Amino acid sequence: MLGVWLLAAWIAPPLRAEDGYDLWLRYRALAPEHADAYRAAASQLVAGDATPTQAATRAELLRGLEGLLGAAPPLSAAVTRPGALIVGTPASSPLIARLGLQTGGLGREGYLIRSVVVDGHAATVIAADEDIGALYGAFHFLRLLQGGQPIARLDVRERPRLQRRVLNHWDNLDRYVERGYAGQSIWDWHKLPDWRDPCYTDYARANASIGVNGTVLNNVNANAQILTPMYLEKVAALAGVFRPYGIRVYLSARFSAPIEIGGLATADPQDPAVRRWWRDKADEIYRHVPDFGGFLVKANSEGQPGPQDYGRSHADGANLLAEALAPHGGIVMWRAFVYSHEEPEDRARQAYSEFVPHDGAFAGNVMVQVKNGAIDFQPREPFHPLFGAMPSTPLMMELQITKEYLGFATHLAYLGPMYEEVLKADTHARGKGSTVARVIDGSLHRYALTGMAGVANIGSDRNWSGSHFDQANWYAFGRLAWNPALDARAIAEEWTRMTFSNDPAFVAPVVEMMMGSREAVVDYMTPLGLHHLMGRGHHYGPAPWVEGGPRADWTSVYYHRATREGIGFDRSASGSNAVAQYAPPVARRFGDVGRVPEEYLLWFHHVPWDHRMRSGRPLWEELVHRYARGVDYVKRMRATWDGLGAHIDGERHAQVAAFLAIQQKEAQWWRDASIAYFQTFSGRPLPAGQAPPPHPLEHYKALQFPHAPGDGR
Known part of the structure; x- marks a missing residue:
């Protein structure tokens, strides 16, 4: 037996250690059965380099094919053998012009990938109307190879559904990242413009590979210095690195900058x-x-200056900046994350109240940027009522990629299902089928501008995002911003194959882990519609007891409203009536305690502890069950991952294993602290088989974390 083991070890040496820097663009050698077929289909490369984008496209294909196939194909100006790969536009490539491909309607960023015959030889062509489309097509072709997909009879036609696909970096000029869990900002402002770190090019490559075409370089809590000449030179240097990859730079503008x-x-x-x-x-x-993209603005929110300081509206403020940008083709992305200085009856109502009266008053180059939910990137929120409520104003959805409320970098929480959940939500704004995706892609209200923004999780850590699995959320954001109709599971499989392994024995269990991971976080943090229960300020760990301070709506007790009688925030017609901000069919469903989806029960209703759930359990027992279910899922993820070590390199396997151990410990903490607290209100015993928290409530309340990462300072 020992001899067999030694022979296996000699045949299959340990996998080379990887640190995650290459993201999903690893281009590691494919299995022979795939590599041989692909070599025959990429026997020569016909691609120009007359422009920076053409050069980037050719370089990426050479890099990718060499890594995947063991050798880069020779460059050629003509097709001289079967299996040529031809890349370009009708304007840049006489071969593509001669093929007469129907590239009309692809727009600036669309592309075709097609199996063709050229001079009697089978070939593959990646064609677009403009260079950037050809680059996107090249990344698509490499993605097919990385995933081991068939390429013999290709007929792909792609164009983005959304125009502006933008990362928002909450990065300060001192390199501190608000809500950042992956080290410092990657922008080394002190060394710019003279030193352009090679990671800036790799950042651009990664974003182009998933179709991201814009980046806001600085925090929405903006420092006006970014608009000074010294910093504009630095911004210009970054723009020069990104330009060949189709990425425009944007800046967060501070409204009080003129002062x-x-x-x-x-x-x-x-x-x-x-x-x-x-x-x-x-x-x-x-x-x-x-080619500056424009301004992102946070105004009259959380103490930021804005037009309301002067008795003006959000439309007045946005239109001021829109007027300045319009001659240059720039846009304003005006955030709808606002709440007044006055203590509200229900903070969830405020954005709708402040923006809907001004629908149609915003300039044509303004987009209102709306978070997926009305509170603040909670583990689960119902879709924001603004979607579908502003038919005359382009709405740009803002998603959070960095996991401020979902366990920071150490908890495995794949957000593809979360993004998909809100995109598929039906606003009923124009009848059934008026999904949020149709709102933001312009097909519902015929918006002239469309877009999606994601709050980036990128930092100076070698693996970019603080953990290997958090890279999947960056990837999923880009893919869904390109096409909101894509399937979160298919995206997870793509990413897993490109990032780790094509082995089905690895891919299937990992994708299954990922697809349930976000629901597990909801279970052990905020089940049944509970929300905003995290520690004050840093948002780390459970703190449902938080009360007092300068604002009631910065506390946990404001949101859960637990009493001896029950728990939950009444947003029905008998409460704050926030449900009235939704279209009538949605309002009737959310507002009826018997019809509301149970995942939103305590978001919209204050219900008794003995309320009978669909499982047959009373609410108190269902709540405890959900907390335990979340912890159990993390335990199963750990066991699954422990059994997959032979499929990937030891370095990445070890870090993920360590982080899953942290997640299990912290999920248990969430369960125990939350139950200990809410039991003081419910007054009911734990269900049979449920262990009591190991510490009294005062132990959990006394825990302090003054240096938890990512706080806004």
Whole structure:
């Protein structure tokens, strides 16, 4: 037996250690059965390099094919053998022009991948109307190879469903990342513009591979210094690195910048001097960055300055900046994450109340950027009522990729199902089938501008996102921003194959783990519609007891409203009536305690502890069951991962295993602390078979974490 083991070890040496830097663009050698077929289909490469984007496309194909197949195909100007790969546009490639492919309707970013015959030889062509489309097509072709997909009879026609697919970096100029769990900001502002770190190019490659075409470089809690000449030179340097990959830079603009760096006495959007200052500033920016995308703005929210400081509306503020950007083709992304200084009856109502009255008043180059839910990136929220409520104003959905409320970097929580959940939600704005996806892609209300934004989870850690599995959320965001109709499970499988292994014995269990992971986090953190139960400020760990402080709506007790009688926030017609902000069919369903989906029960209703759930259990027992179910799922993920060590390198396997151990410990903490607290209200015993928390409630309440990462400081 020992001899057999030694022979196996000699035949299959340990896999080479990897640190995750290559993301899903690893291009590791394929199994022989795939590599041989692909070599025959990529026997030569016909691709130009007359422009920076063409050069980037050719370089990526050579890099990818060499890694996957063991050798890069020779470059050629003509098809001289079977299996040529031809890449370009009708304008850049006489071969593609001669083929007469129907590239009309692809737009600037679309592409074709087609099996063709050229001069009697079978070939594959990647064709587009513009260079950036050809680059996207090249990444698609490499994705097929990485996943071991058949390429003999290709007929792919792709174009993005959304125009603006943008990462929002909450990065400060001192390199601190608000809600960042992967080290410092990757932007080394001090060394720019003279030192352009090679990771900037790799960042651009990774984003282009999933179709991301924009990046907001700085925090929405903006520092006006980013608009000064010194920083604009640095911004221009980054824009130059990103440009070949189709990525525009955007900046978060501080509304009070005319005062702070402009020497004006006011930032009133109706003041002529203020309007002139912003026009001049836009002209200056475009001299540095001719393809500058525009401004992202957080105004009159969480203490940020804005137009309401001067008695003006959000439309007045957005239109001020839109006027300055319009001559250059820039846009304004005006965030709808707002709440007033006055203590609200229900914070979930505020964005709708502030924005819907101004529908149609925003300039044509303004998008209102709306979070997926009305509170703040909770593990689960019903879709934001603004979707479908502003037919005359383009709405851009904002998703969080960094896991501020979902366990930071150490908890495995694949967010594809979460994104898919909100995209498929039906607003009923124009009858059944008025999904959020149809709102943001413009097909429902015929928006001229469309887009999706994701709050980035990228930092200076070698693996980019703090953990290997968090890379999947960056990947899923890009793929769904390109096409909101894609399937989260299919995306997870793509990512797993490209990032780890094509072996079905590895892929199937890992994808299964991923698909249930977010639901597990909901279970052990915020089951049945509970929300905002995290630690104050840093948002780390359970703290349903948080109360007091400057604002009631910054506390946990404001949201769960637990009493001896029951638990939950009444947003029905008998409570805050937040349900009235939804279309009538949705409002009737959410507002009826007998019809509301149980995952939103305590979001919309305050119900007795003995309320009978669909499982037959009373609410208290169902709540305890959900907490335990979440912990058990993490235990099963650990066991699954422990059995997969032979399929991937030891370095990455060990880090994931360590993080899953942290997740199990912290999931148990969430379960125990939450039960200990809520039992003081329910007054009911634990269900049979459920272990009591190992510590009294005061132990959990006394825990302090002054240096938890990612706080806004």
